[in-house]
Amino acid sequence: MPPKADLNKAGWEQSDFPILCETCLGPNPFVRMSKQEFGRECGTCARPFTVFRWNPGEGGRFKMTVICQTCAKIKNICQTCLLDLEFGLPVQARDTALAVRSEAPTSEINREWYAQNAEGKLAPHESLMKTGRVGSATKEMLQQLARSDPYYKRNRPHICSFFVKGQCNRGAACPYRHEMPTDKDDPMAKQNIKDRYHGRNDPVAKKILSNYAASKGLVPPDDPSVQSLFLTPLPQDATEDSIRTRVVQALPFLSPSDIRSIVHVAKTKSAFVNFTSRNAAERAAEAWANGLDWDGSIVGVKWGRSKNKTAPVASTSETVAT
Structure with missing residues (x-):
């Protein structure tokens, strides 16, 4: 037994x-x-x-x-x-x-x-x-x-x-x-x-x-108030809602509340993703060092600029949130 x-x-x-x-x-x-x-x-x-x-x-x-x-x-x-x-x-x-x-x-x-x-x-x-x-x-x-x-x-x-x-x-x-x-x-x-x-x-x-x-060129800016990333070029049919959905899916280690706002500029096929903290922005930049995958295409990623500097796209300088 x-x-x-x-x-x-x-x-x-x-x-x-x-x-x-x-x-x-x-x-x-x-x-x-x-x-x-x-x-x-x-x-x-x-x-x-x-x-x-x-x-x-x-x-x-x-x-x-x-x-x-x-x-x-x-x-x-x-x-x-x-x-x-x-x-x-x-x-x-x-x-x-x-x-x-x-x-x-x-x-x-x-x-x-x-x-x-x-x-x-x-x-x-x-x-x-x-x-x-x-x-x-x-x-x-x-x-x-x-x-x-x-x-x-x-x-x-x-x-x-x-x-x-x-x-x-x-x-x-x-x-x-x-x-x-x-x-x-x-x-x-x-x-x-x-x-x-x-x-x-x-x-x-x-x-x-x-x-x-x-x-890959994504060195965090010296200005700690910069908390935004610039995405371009986006698909022609991209919308603010589709960008937010894609960003949340690509950053599962962050909370949706870490994204303060998304400013979509349809004319230039670009967008600014504004985060609530510098740490969240840095983690996103690290995850997107080679770009953001979007249905087989790669969307380029850059850091946003300080308010006293020119934005990556001159025509959208007023949309930068830091």
């Missing part, structure tokens, strides 16, 4: 091998892993799961899984670094390029229930992430941002805190790096699992997207 199930462990996750990217797994094809069932709580859904720990290679630090396999499959990400398995990008950067919104609950309410229900819908090696329609601008953006080769530098040991204080006596035998931090206020050091998983306030993704947008 089989042993009676432990009701206290209902919904807890057991697995035989982790879901890892090539970088976290390391260059050594013969990796020894330790396995601990229900070793810790998942960093996102808080359910106990099987924890794996291993050394990815000589000179690297020991790594371990930090989220459960269900949460990893939902987002199609690595259980350790939380980067996308296909593109090698942070969740926020990938979702911004693909124009998808996270379905997982971001609060503690119902997060465990959601994970348990999602687990029943998942087939082996399947993800719940829905990419939707991918236009040519999105494809180009992902191709240019994606990291195809492993980046083993991420596996280096952490900086030795005793060395920073001048108190480390281990010398060359110290397993940590003897380097001084380059910048104590570096935002890259202020990451957390939940923000990285849900694709919000991720400094790594922000740096990737802002650098890419700048390379």
Whole structure:
């Protein structure tokens, strides 16, 4: 007679091998892993799961899984670094390029229930992430941002805190790096699992997207009051309502209330999209670095101008809202 199930462990996750990217797994094809069932709580859904720990290679630090396999499959990400398995990008950067919104609950309410229900819908090696329609601008953006080769530098040991204080006596035998931090206020050091998983306030993704947008000529203006983007050329049959619908669909990570107004200039086939905050405008510019896909055509995107400067189109200068 089989042993009676432990009701206290209902919904807890057991697995035989982790879901890892090539970088976290390391260059050594013969990796020894330790396995601990229900070793810790998942960093996102808080359910106990099987924890794996291993050394990815000589000179690297020991790594371990930090989220459960269900949460990893939902987002199609690595259980350790939380980067996308296909593109090698942070969740926020990938979702911004693909124009998808996270379905997982971001609060503690119902997060465990959601994970348990999602687990029943998942087939082996399947993800719940829905990419939707991918236009040519999105494809180009992902191709240019994606990291195809492993980046083993991420596996280096952490900086030795005793060395920073001048108190480390281990010398060359110290397993940590003897380097001084380059910048104590570096935002890259202020990451957390939940923000990285849900694709919000991720400094790594922000740096990737802002650098890419700048390379495409969408450098945010120095004037912080500029909160508008200029779209041109629009289709002949475009209307203010159709532009608003298209913009909302292309920016699922923003709320419709983040769009203050849309000024359509039919004569010049252009429009100004005015946002309620500078942050919303910057996120939209990052998402549209290669232009806005519109039924197979690409609509160009530029920043609006300050009130004391000429607008991108002289005949519509009075329509600029900043």
